[in-house]
Amino acid sequence: MDIVTPFQFSLVYNAFSFTFATMAAATAFFWLSRSQVAPAYRTALTISGLVTGIAAYHYFRIFESWNAAYTFKDGIVSATGFAFNDAYRYVDWLLTVPLLLVELILVMRLSRAETSSKTIRLGSAAALMIVLGYPGEIAGDIPTRALWGTLSAIPFVYIVWELFRGLGESINQQPANVQNLVRKARLLTFASWGFYPIVYMVPYAGLTGGTVTTTIQIGYTIADIVAKAGLGILIFLISVRKSEAEAGIDGFKVHAA
Amino acid sequence: MDIVTPFQFSLVYNAFSFTFATMAAATAFFWLSRSQVAPAYRTALTISGLVTGIAAYHYFRIFESWNAAYTFKDGIVSATGFAFNDAYRYVDWLLTVPLLLVELILVMRLSRAETSSKTIRLGSAAALMIVLGYPGEIAGDIPTRALWGTLSAIPFVYIVWELFRGLGESINQQPANVQNLVRKARLLTFASWGFYPIVYMVPYAGLTGGTVTTTIQIGYTIADIVAKAGLGILIFLISVRKSEAEAGIDGFKVHAA
Numbered sequence: 001m002d003i004v005t006p007f008q009f010s011l012v013y014n015a016f017s018f019t020f021a022t023m024a025a026a027t028a029f030f031w032l033s034r035s036q037v038a039p040a041y042r043t044a045l046t047i048s049g050l051v052t053g054i055a056a057y058h059y060f061r062i063f064e065s066w067n068a069a070y071t072f073k074d075g076i077v078s079a080t081g082f083a084f085n086d087a088y089r090y091v092d093w094l095l096t097v098p099l100l101l102v103e104l105i106l107v108m109r110l111s112r113a114e115t116s117s118k119t120i121r122l123g124s125a126a127a128l129m130i131v132l133g134y135p136g137e138i139a140g141d142i143p144t145r146a147l148w149g150t151l152s153a154i155p156f157v158y159i160v161w162e163l164f165r166g167l168g169e170s171i172n173q174q175p176a177n178v179q180n181l182v183r184k185a186r187l188l189t190f191a192s193w194g195f196y197p198i199v200y201m202v203p204y205a206g207l208t209g210g211t212v213t214t215t216i217q218i219g220y221t222i223a224d225i226v227a228k229a230g231l232g233i234l235i236f237l238i239s240v241r242k243s244e245a246e247a248g249i250d251g252f253k254v255h256a257a
Numbered sequence: 258m259d260i261v262t263p264f265q266f267s268l269v270y271n272a273f274s275f276t277f278a279t280m281a282a283a284t285a286f287f288w289l290s291r292s293q294v295a296p297a298y299r300t301a302l303t304i305s306g307l308v309t310g311i312a313a314y315h316y317f318r319i320f321e322s323w324n325a326a327y328t329f330k331d332g333i334v335s336a337t338g339f340a341f342n343d344a345y346r347y348v349d350w351l352l353t354v355p356l357l358l359v360e361l362i363l364v365m366r367l368s369r370a371e372t373s374s375k376t377i378r379l380g381s382a383a384a385l386m387i388v389l390g391y392p393g394e395i396a397g398d399i400p401t402r403a404l405w406g407t408l409s410a411i412p413f414v415y416i417v418w419e420l421f422r423g424l425g426e427s428i429n430q431q432p433a434n435v436q437n438l439v440r441k442a443r444l445l446t447f448a449s450w451g452f453y454p455i456v457y458m459v460p461y462a463g464l465t466g467g468t469v470t471t472t473i474q475i476g477y478t479i480a481d482i483v484a485k486a487g488l489g490i491l492i493f494l495i496s497v498r499k500s501e502a503e504a505g506i507d508g509f510k511v512h513a514a
Contacts, residue, residue, distance in 0.1 A: 039293055046289045050282045057278050081331040091275045
């Protein structure tokens with residue numbers, strides 16, 4: 001286990017704790033807000049909360065694993081010999097990344113056939129992207145990391161293409177007052193997801209030891225907050241506006257639970 | 258306790274954690290979705306969530322037991338001497354397998370008499386199947402394992418026969434738009450349940466030590482995810498479609514909980 005400085009140890013420690021609190025709070029918010037949107041958008045909010053809830057669980061575990069890997073006593077950080085289990089991130093992404101795409105698809109309220117075909121295609125590509133990235137993440141050398149990273153980029157490019165081409169057409173059919181928000185949600189997905197490969201490539205820059213460990217952990221943590229809690233907030237806003245816009249047509253009235 | 262390699266230890270460790278997160282997330286999803294289906298289908302979703310909730314509890318316990326059986330320190334895995342409690346799986350199945358059959362029966366909305374007679378017959382056969390399988394699972398020798406495995410197969414064959422003959426007639430009376438989904442749910446039940454005996458027979462192949470332990474744990478874990486969370490998602494989809502189809506007839510309007 002790479003030795004980290006007391007500052008690096010505390011930074012990562014507090015970032016994990018912060019993210020657990022953020023994800024758990026986001027979960028409560030999304031689930032409590034379900035009754036304030038039309039029934040058609042409730043599954044999107046349910047799934048937004050699942051994503052942050054699953055992430056909260058994994059940040060709790062990763063925090064515990066970080067604490068087990070080091071002791072910070074008398075001002076000195078030392079490695080305990082227990083491995084820091086980085087795999088929690090990949091296990092988390094395997095579950096949450098396909099779900100993030102599902103919430104984006106659901107909030108658009110496409111036809112049943114479109115919803116199911118897009119869910120299967122984008123969900124499978126997302127799972128493949130995560131699975132291909134993992135062997136590189138745990139590899140000790142840069143060439144192996146670069147090989148798997150590049151393979152993982154192929155489904156990523158496909159997802160981006162689908163988001164901008166396939167969903168692009170559907171966005172034009174959304175109500176005028178939400179088109180802009182849906183575009184923002186898509187852009188947030190693209191930008192935050194694009195941040196992960198940058199973090200993944202940090203070791204290429206020749207950084208080593210505690211600095212690379214800290215940079216990777218903080219980088220992935222920021223990306224997770226934006227991609228999960230941030231996207232969920234946009235999904236909530238889109239759901240509220242679409243519910244209001246459709247109220248006149250469907251006779252739906254937003255009401256308290 | 259069989260010695261496992263660091264790779265095998267981490268694979269099983271992460272698979273148990275992944276499955277806990279999946280089952281807990283599935284439970285939240287099924288219970289939150291109750292308000293989106295007609296009252297007649299809410300019990301099916303309640304029970305789908307019970308099955309995954311019970312499984313989440315057992316995967317939490319089995320994860321703890323795996324961690325207690327081994328230490329992974331300084332890159333070396335060693336057995337602590339504490340037994341890995343495999344019985345959690347059988348305890349889980351004794352509760353969840355009859356409930357899985359109940360959710361399948363409930364979502365079909367048969368007559369009260371049919372529902373109760375099928376529940377009793379299929380539920381008892383499922384419990385018998387689990388009870389007969391356990392003595393073989395803990396047996397040290399192959400002949401004993403094969404004997405109990407074969408006895409356990411008798412109620413299994415009866416369940417399959419009931420699913421395809423008895424439920425077959427009822428499926429033809431389902432609304433046209435869900436017949437296909439109900440057939441898929443039955444096929445998923447059959448295929449995922451058929452996977453358990455294959456895993457059970459892994460020791461027959463002459464595998465030993467850490468490899469057989471890892472193969473059995475990963476095999477049962479995959480089967481559990483498909484049979485419990487996977488079936489639950491199909492039950493949810495069937496419930497939503499049947500609720501929509503009956504909305505015109507029963508005057509049911511999807512409304513907030």
